[in-house]
Amino acid sequence: MAGRPLSPHLSIWKWGPHMLVSILHRVTGDGMATVGFGILLWWLGSLASGPLAYADFLAVMGSPVGIIVLVLISWAFFNHAASGIRHFVLDLGAGYELETNRRWSVATPIIGVALTILFWVAILLT
Amino acid sequence: MDRNSPLQNAGAKGTAIGNVRGLGAAHEGAGHWLQQRFTAIGNLMAVSFLLISFILLPDYSYLTVHAWLSDLLPAFALALLIVSTFWHARLGLSVLIEDYVDDAGNKFAAKALLNIAIIAGAGFGLFSIARIALAGTL
Numbered sequence A: 001m002a003g004r005p006l007s008p009h010l011s012i013w014k015w016g017p018h019m020l021v022s023i024l025h026r027v028t029g030d031g032m033a034t035v036g037f038g039i040l041l042w043w044l045g046s047l048a049s050g051p052l053a054y055a056d057f058l059a060v061m062g063s064p065v066g067i068i069v070l071v072l073i074s075w076a077f078f079n080h081a082a083s084g085i086r087h088f089v090l091d092l093g094a095g096y097e098l099e100t101n102r103r104w105s106v107a108t109p110i111i112g113v114a115l116t117i118l119f120w121v122a123i124l125l126t
Numbered sequence B: 001m002d003r004n005s006p007l008q009n010a011g012a013k014g015t016a017i018g019n020v021r022g023l024g025a026a027h028e029g030a031g032h033w034l035q036q037r038f039t040a041i042g043n044l045m046a047v048s049f050l051l052i053s054f055i056l057l058p059d060y061s062y063l064t065v066h067a068w069l070s071d072l073l074p075a076f077a078l079a080l081l082i083v084s085t086f087w088h089a090r091l092g093l094s095v096l097i098e099d100y101v102d103d104a105g106n107k108f109a110a111k112a113l114l115n116i117a118i119i120a121g122a123g124f125g126l127f128s129i130a131r132i133a134l135a136g137t138l
Helices: A017-049 A051-061 A064-091 A098-125 B006-010 B016-020 B031-056 B062-069 B072-100 B104-135
Strands: none
Touching: A017 A051, A017 A064, A017 A098, A017 B062, A017 B072, A017 B104, A051 A064, A051 B062, A064 A098, A064 B031, A098 B031, B031 B072, B062 B072, B062 B104, B072 B104
């Protein structure tokens, strides 16, 4: 490795909520970029291909396992969006005070789950 | 050279910042960081449009969804969604590669694969939307 001091990595820090938020941001982003894009492109491709291909898509993604995957992907979006908006606030130079930072770190994943629930309630009710 | 010359400070040596500039995993500056944020704003708008459309669609049958996506606005919005999200994902996955793939050769190979996957994926998405939209109402 580089012969110079490197910034400390995961093992050296005491765990805090902001670390969870940071890791969830990466996990949800990479999850959407892999699994999420796969489903998105399959959906668009099947729509472009015709009713038979779209029926295959609906059969898989409409199954219980498919629905669970869709719920997880939607959660990934809402969680990533919540922590992304937190990034925008931090970019302004705000929210670095220890207590404020901890409070919004705890709130971010809760907001992500709450928006996911709201979204699926809206899907089911309309 | 004059000690206070901006050129002196902009070089790789001479100041504390000059000694560490470019030593991050990406070996470059703020352009990537800004693009990540510009596309993030685009993603928020485009994905919100898609999710609200999912809520408002009466059902998810082929006829309903195909007719919706062959309209001008949804087709346009989804094309923008593809461009913005794939660009954003390319930046995000690049950072993942920079952080965890140390070997220079492997890093080049991983980034080459990533670029091909992103361009192919976005191209497929845009082509599918074009085909749906240009087919018109069935």
